[in-house]
Amino acid sequence: MTSVAAFISLLVPIIIGFAFVRTCIPGERHLCRHDWLRLYLGIGVGFGLCSCSFFVWLLTYGAAHVLYIAVEIGLAIMFGALAAYRATGCSLCKASMALETTLARWKHPLLILFGLIFLSACLSFALESRIYPEGQGDAWAIWNLRARSLFRGGEQWRNAFSGTLILSLPDYPLLLPGLVARSWIYTGTETQDVPVGIAALFTFATVGLLTAALSALAGRDKAVLAGIVLLGTTSFIKLGAAQYADMPIAFFFLASIVLACMQDQLPMSGAVLLGISAALAAWTKNEGLLFFALLLIAMKWTKQPVSRVLLGASCILALLAVFKVSLAPPNYLAQSGGIVIIRKLMSPSRYVLVAVGFVYHLIHFGGRRLNPLIPLGAALLLLKHTAKRGARSAAIILSGMCAGVSFVYLITPFDLAWQIAWSLGRVILQLWPAALFTCFYIIDFPPSPTAGLVFSSERPDGLRSGSASQTRRPLKYRINR
Amino acid sequence: MLIPVAMIAFATASSVGLLRDEAFGYVHRTSYIVGVPDAAVMSLRSIVPKGETLGFISDGNDPGAVGRRLYGATYSLVPLIVEKTANRRFVIGDFRNKASISIALNQYRLRFVEDLGNGFFLLASQ
Numbered sequence: 001m002t003s004v005a006a007f008i009s010l011l012v013p014i015i016i017g018f019a020f021v022r023t024c025i026p027g028e029r030h031l032c033r034h035d036w037l038r039l040y041l042g043i044g045v046g047f048g049l050c051s052c053s054f055f056v057w058l059l060t061y062g063a064a065h066v067l068y069i070a071v072e073i074g075l076a077i078m079f080g081a082l083a084a085y086r087a088t089g090c091s092l093c094k095a096s097m098a099l100e101t102t103l104a105r106w107k108h109p110l111l112i113l114f115g116l117i118f119l120s121a122c123l124s125f126a127l128e129s130r131i132y133p134e135g136q137g138d139a140w141a142i143w144n145l146r147a148r149s150l151f152r153g154g155e156q157w158r159n160a161f162s163g164t165l166i167l168s169l170p171d172y173p174l175l176l177p178g179l180v181a182r183s184w185i186y187t188g189t190e191t192q193d194v195p196v197g198i199a200a201l202f203t204f205a206t207v208g209l210l211t212a213a214l215s216a217l218a219g220r221d222k223a224v225l226a227g228i229v230l231l232g233t234t235s236f237i238k239l240g241a242a243q244y245a246d247m248p249i250a251f252f253f254l255a256s257i258v259l260a261c262m263q264d265q266l267p268m269s270g271a272v273l274l275g276i277s278a279a280l281a282a283w284t285k286n287e288g289l290l291f292f293a294l295l296l297i298a299m300k301w302t303k304q305p306v307s308r309v310l311l312g313a314s315c316i317l318a319l320l321a322v323f324k325v326s327l328a329p330p331n332y333l334a335q336s337g338g339i340v341i342i343r344k345l346m347s348p349s350r351y352v353l354v355a356v357g358f359v360y361h362l363i364h365f366g367g368r369r370l371n372p373l374i375p376l377g378a379a380l381l382l383l384k385h386t387a388k389r390g391a392r393s394a395a396i397i398l399s400g401m402c403a404g405v406s407f408v409y410l411i412t413p414f415d416l417a418w419q420i421a422w423s424l425g426r427v428i429l430q431l432w433p434a435a436l437f438t439c440f441y442i443i444d445f446p447p448s449p450t451a452g453l454v455f456s457s458e459r460p461d462g463l464r465s466g467s468a469s470q471t472r473r474p475l476k477y478r479i480n481r
Numbered sequence: 482m483l484i485p486v487a488m489i490a491f492a493t494a495s496s497v498g499l500l501r502d503e504a505f506g507y508v509h510r511t512s513y514i515v516g517v518p519d520a521a522v523m524s525l526r527s528i529v530p531k532g533e534t535l536g537f538i539s540d541g542n543d544p545g546a547v548g549r550r551l552y553g554a555t556y557s558l559v560p561l562i563v564e565k566t567a568n569r570r571f572v573i574g575d576f577r578n579k580a581s582i583s584i585a586l587n588q589y590r591l592r593f594v595e596d597l598g599n600g601f602f603l604l605a606s607q
Contacts, residue, residue, distance in 0.1 A: 110489075120496045123500055124503045127507045128503055128506075130507060132513060134513075134515045137552075140516075141555075148560075153560040159560050162562055168555075225488060225489070232492020232493065371491075372491055372492065375488040379484045379488070
């Protein structure tokens with residue numbers, strides 16, 4: 001019975017998220033192939049919206065209560081109706097298909113291999129979750145600890161942000177703890193199925209999102225190859241099973257960059273969804289705030305309007321402000337005074353340590369197995385790539401994140417070597433799906449000999465060429481027929 | 482074509498290696514309890530008043546390991562707050578070595594209340 005309740009508790013946010021994404025990116029009346037993309041986006045967005053609504057419930061009614069379930073069911077019905085009303089046609093189906101590459105010759109073997117590696121990753125995830133059902137250290141010391149505080153705390157749920165346990169980072173936002181706690185309302189008990197299920201959904205939704213987004217923008221074969229690379233990154237699967245918030249934030253980083261790259265093909269409500277996705281990254285971990293700021297900078301830099309992004313983000317950022325101002329103790333970075341920070345910034349040894357940390361973690365990236373950065377780096381060096389506006393924004397954001405994280409390390413009040421060893425590998429993994437998407441988006445694999453007549457709607461400068469009617473059906477398709 | 486082949490080979494080898502490691506880890510897994518066992522938490526709740534802040538002492542020498550045990554105890558006992566001090570009405574003792582219990586009781590003027598399991602003990606001020 002508990003497992004059924006846990007399943008329903010995870011299904012309701014997925015329905016809310018899918019309907020919400022279909023409201024922002026309308027689809028056909030029936031399902032089309034781009035609904036996979038909407039579904040994967042919807043998993044994360046739905047979880048994020050439910051976490052936010054649970055926080056609003058706590059602020060309003062003062063404790064977790066079974067009546068909260070009615071709120072979520074109401075949300076599901078409301079967004080479902082809106083999605084049905086907005087189902088006026090899929091803008092992504094109207095865009096052209098991508099150029100066929102030499103990978104197309106391996107279409108079926110690639111798909112079979114993807115299936116096998118996916119199965120292997122699922123089994124590895126399940127075994128790791130059986131060995132460590134409560135997750136790794138940070139999962140129970142930070143995220144599940146806070147989820148228990150929210151669920152068990154009753155009217156004293158605010159004790160979850162007691163400043164006595166500084167290493168449990170009580171100033172971190174509530175996406176994951178709120179999500180777990182609200183699921184336990186459905187089950188009535190603190191079953192470990194819930195955090196494990198949430199971790200699994202975020203992990204495999206990230207793979208699904210990467211594959212579905214690349215399939216829409218860069219072709220199915222490239223998408224499947226990217227999915228294989230991500231599933232083959234052992235530290236990615238292990239991090240997912242660890243139940244850390246790094247996986248949800250990696251999902252929102254990827255979702256935001258995917259939506260930023262798709263802006264030309266989406267209706268205006270797509271920008272609102274982009275704002276929501278980026279704000280949900282900020283609602284997951286403090287790194288998300290840096291990401292959100294960098295997204296705005298990148299959009300301004302590439303001359304894209306930011307007003308709708310801000311509109312989408314406003315409600316979630318307002319909730320985050322309420323949390324930070326009224327509940328969260330100051331961040332550990334605020335412990336140091338201005339003079340101490342300047343002294344740290346003037347110390348060359350700290351710069352060397354951060355640089356060495358980056359080099360070490362990049363060399364050992366992917367766990368104890370083969371480093372997936374080697375073939376990816378070779379692809380970037382040896383293969384042709386096309387400049388695209390969305391990819392330029394992504395590059396600005398990703399390099400900005402590395403710079404921002406380095407700055408945080410430089411001024412940290414903790415022992416620098418310890419903090420780098422403890423967290424840098426995970427920070428790189430947070431950016432990995434988004435970096436993989438960006439690389440596969442810009443890399444041009446050699447075109448298939450039969451693909452010479454196919455054309456894409458996207459010009460190298462990111463602007464669309466030709467009218468929708470011209471680009472609707474690839475020329476190759478017509479000639480083959 | 483070499484690059485996609487290398488990507489596939491790297492991913493396949495890593496995936497198979499991970500699965501083999503996980504299967505080995507699963508077969509040779511040991512009992513894994515974080516913090517205080519659930520049954521003892523029920524018993525502790527019947528003794529300690531609601532809203533009480535508990536103390537925490539340990540005989541461990543490694544600050545990292547002691548920190549993990551403190552967070553483990555907090556995770557089990559939440560919403561009770563556990564602080565690393567002996568100056569509380571109720572104190573959680575984390576003792577790897579049984580001989581250190583009597584030393585700690587004398588040193589901090591505490592009395593033994595209950596063995597919570599997994600190396601944790603409930604102590605109270607005299």
